[in-house]
Amino acid sequence: MITPDLSEPAPRGLCTDCGLSRMKNAKDCGRACQFIVPDYPAMERQVHGRVRGPGDEQFFGPVQAMYRARLAPAAEGAQWTGITTALGAQLLEDGAVDAVLTMVPDAQDRWRPVPALITEPGDMARARGMRMGYAPLLALLEDAQKRGFTRLAVIGIPCQIYALRRLEAQLGLEALYVIGTPCSDNTTTENFHEFLALLDEEPGSITYLEFRADYRVELRYADGRQRLIPFLALPISDLDPDFFPLTCRTCVDYTNVLADITVGYMGGEGDQWLLVRNARGAALLEALGDRIVLDTPGSAGKRGGAVKGFIANTARAAGGLPLRRMPDWLRPVVSWLQPRMGPRGLEFARARVEMKAAETILHLRRQMPAKMKNMVPEHVWQIAAPYGLEPEPGERRGMDADQDPVSGER
Numbered sequence: 369m370i371t372p373d374l375s376e377p378a379p380r381g382l383c384t385d386c387g388l389s390r391m392k393n394a395k396d397c398g399r400a401c402q403f404i405v406p407d408y409p410a411m412e413r414q415v416h417g418r419v420r421g422p423g424d425e426q427f428f429g430p431v432q433a434m435y436r437a438r439l440a441p442a443a444e445g446a447q448w449t450g451i452t453t454a455l456g457a458q459l460l461e462d463g464a465v466d467a468v469l470t471m472v473p474d475a476q477d478r479w480r481p482v483p484a485l486i487t488e489p490g491d492m493a494r495a496r497g498m499r500m501g502y503a504p505l506l507a508l509l510e511d512a513q514k515r516g517f518t519r520l521a522v523i524g525i526p527c528q529i530y531a532l533r534r535l536e537a538q539l540g541l542e543a544l545y546v547i548g549t550p551c552s553d554n555t556t557t558e559n560f561h562e563f564l565a566l567l568d569e570e571p572g573s574i575t576y577l578e579f580r581a582d583y584r585v586e587l588r589y590a591d592g593r594q595r596l597i598p599f600l601a602l603p604i605s606d607l608d609p610d611f612f613p614l615t616c617r618t619c620v621d622y623t624n625v626l627a628d629i630t631v632g633y634m635g636g637e638g639d640q641w642l643l644v645r646n647a648r649g650a651a652l653l654e655a656l657g658d659r660i661v662l663d664t665p666g667s668a669g670k671r672g673g674a675v676k677g678f679i680a681n682t683a684r685a686a687g688g689l690p691l692r693r694m695p696d697w698l699r700p701v702v703s704w705l706q707p708r709m710g711p712r713g714l715e716f717a718r719a720r721v722e723m724k725a726a727e728t729i730l731h732l733r734r735q736m737p738a739k740m741k742n743m744v745p746e747h748v749w750q751i752a753a754p755y756g757l758e759p760e761p762g763e764r765r766g767m768d769a770d771q772d773p774v775s776g777e778r
Contacts, residue, residue, distance in 0.1 A: 548627025
């Protein structure tokens with residue numbers, strides 16, 4: 369396993385430190401960054417041979433097949449059952465790649481992500497589990513080139529994968545497999561430790577944290593204990609306003625649409641949610657054979673009320689007003705109702721994508737309005753439209769400031 373000796377990043381505005389600004393040609397950020405002028409139709413054609421279609425593809429991007437899935441037996445130490453790391457290990461076992469570029473935990477802090485090039489299948493176990501924070505994954509592409517690696521797999525979050533795909537043609541790779549995980553809200557590792565301290569008097573004893581599809585956060589402890597906290601009981605309103613940076617509050621690619629296969633939880637109803645996006649993704653899944661159990665994802669409940677409530681609270685936060693706190697007596701009631709009556713399965717996933725679309729528009733409009741016409745893709749406007757979030761003059765790409773957003777007239 370190869371971990372980096374990294375240079376300092378070049379100073380940037382909106383940046384999640386994907387690693388690109390630490391490379392020799394840091395100016396590539398200008399054309400590769402998701403937060404400058406993303407072009408998802410062009411990139412979807414490049415990667416998948418087509419753009420997203422109607423229906424659920426408007427929410428989730430191009431998809432060949434979707435599954436509810438789990439490894440059987442589950443891998444020890446995995447965040448869910450270990451599908452993501454199993455895909456990487458299988459590629460190494462089959463000799464399909466020279467190395468897997470992914471994240472492992474820092475030696476002194478289990479929550480801090482460190483990029484690594486893994487060359488042995490057994491070392492993929494070190495990449496299991498969730499980490500929180502920024503890690504310059506793509507900077508290791510230069511290390512891979514120095515070592516003569518021409519067949520790579522990359523496991524990353526959307527902002528890393530968008531930049532990777534923009535660079536793909538110039539990397540000179542014989543093969544590239546991209547395994548994506550969904551992401552909407554990241555923060556610094558230091559901020560995450562503050563969050564853990566709000567959850568428990570002994571935050572250092574927490575070894576596992578997961579936001580589950582049943583509206584609860586699961587904590588596990590070093591002594592084997594488990595604790596479940598309803599979403600509504602989380603101390604979100606006690607966090608600093610900038611706990612989640614503007615980049616993550618304006619992410620337009622929750623589901624990692626440029627991956628060959630996306631492995632997440634939102635539509636999994638307790639299992640994992642697999643989105644096979646192209647032939648490479650289908651081959652990755654097939655290689656796991658009977659180790660993986662597949663089922664059809666379900667969908668239940670209605671998302672409209674939850675999304676409208678989220679938009680109302682986000683509008684307050686974007687305007688500098690405090691979040692509305694639910695009365696303490698009502699929290700247990702709503703926490704009981706949510707997993708029974710709220711959106712579940714694919715409806716839960718649709719709700720989260722709509723929330724992210726609304727969050728992007730509201731926060732950019734408030735904090736960086738000049739960036740809206742370049743940063744907000746057309747599909748985000750379409751997702752947000754049913755909730756009355758329409759582009760104002762000058763906010764839609766290709767629209768002049770004095771042009772009517774509906775008629776196109778001046």
